[in-house]
Amino acid sequence: MFTEPQLLISLPGGGEWIIIGLAVLLLFGAKRIPELARGLGKGIREFKDASREIQSEIQNETKDVTKSIEK
Numbered sequence: 285m286f287t288e289p290q291l292l293i294s295l296p297g298g299g300e301w302i303i304i305g306l307a308v309l310l311l312f313g314a315k316r317i318p319e320l321a322r323g324l325g326k327g328i329r330e331f332k333d334a335s336r337e338i339q340s341e342i343q344n345e346t347k348d349v350t351k352s353i354e355k
Contacts (some may be wrong), residue, residue: 296304312320 308317
C-alpha cells in the first residue's frame with residue numbers, strides 16, 4: 285500500500301509548548317530559568333563566533349590559493 289515510510293513526528297503545537305514550559309518551571313524553578321537562558325544565549329553566541337571565524341579562515345585560505353594559482 286505505502287511504498288515510502290511515513291514520518292509521524294511533528295513539532296509541538298501551542299498547548300504542547302505550554303505543557304513543556306510548565307514542566308521546565310517545575311523542574312528548575314523560577315529563579316533558575318533566567319540563569320539557564322543566559323547560559324544558552326552565551327553558548328549560542330560562542331558557536332556563532334566560532335563559525336564566523338572558521339568561515340573567514342576558509343575564505344582567506346581560498347583567496348591565498350587563488351592568488352598563488354594565478355601567479
